[in-house]
Amino acid sequence: DAKTTQPPSMDCAEGRAANLPCNHSTISGNEYVYWYRQIHSQGPQYIIHGLKNNETNEMASLIITEDRKSSTLILPHATLRDTAVYYCIVRVAGGSNYKLTFGKGTLLTVNP
């Protein structure tokens, strides 16, 4: 799986958009970009994933650059409950690759 690089921490004001970057410059054509988050002491929670196109769901938007070497997770209106570690994961979907490789992620702190 391609290696990802994320900033170790970010701050965001409550009610503002949180933009979390991820660099995955060695991504292959058949690798998806996944985002998970882990709120303190809880199990990881799936947020969104994409292959080439930008994606949006009820939680967030995922913007993938045209060359697919980087992406940004956008939480449009951050709340205090969005304080968590956010993990950007790149993996081939299917085949014999079953695991999610979690790095250290970005600790997002939403401030009142």
Added chain:
Amino acid sequence: NAGVTQTPKFQVLKTGQSMTLQCAQDMNHEYMSWYRQDPGMGLRLIHYSVGAGITDQGEVPNGYNVSRSTTEDFPLRLLSAAPSQTSVYFCASSYSIVGGNEQFFGPGTRLTVL
């Protein structure tokens, strides 16, 4: 749906004791897995299963056994607990690993080995 459930939530063992961490899902998912998370680190895959009767090793399988007799349950057995197995254990499940399927995680079991 209850999703992915894990029991117990907390456990303290003495070195050499054995125990089983329980994991169950009610979503009819084919794929289930166990991860461990040590302080300040990401999750590491211990064992996984792609269906009833099929299991395989992840990246840190030593000291752990698994079996998958039903689609719903995927217990993790510690054969002889060691202090190095002190960790938080997460079970996860997914409908399939083909395509962009999300994995659902349980709330975790916090294990301390003295």
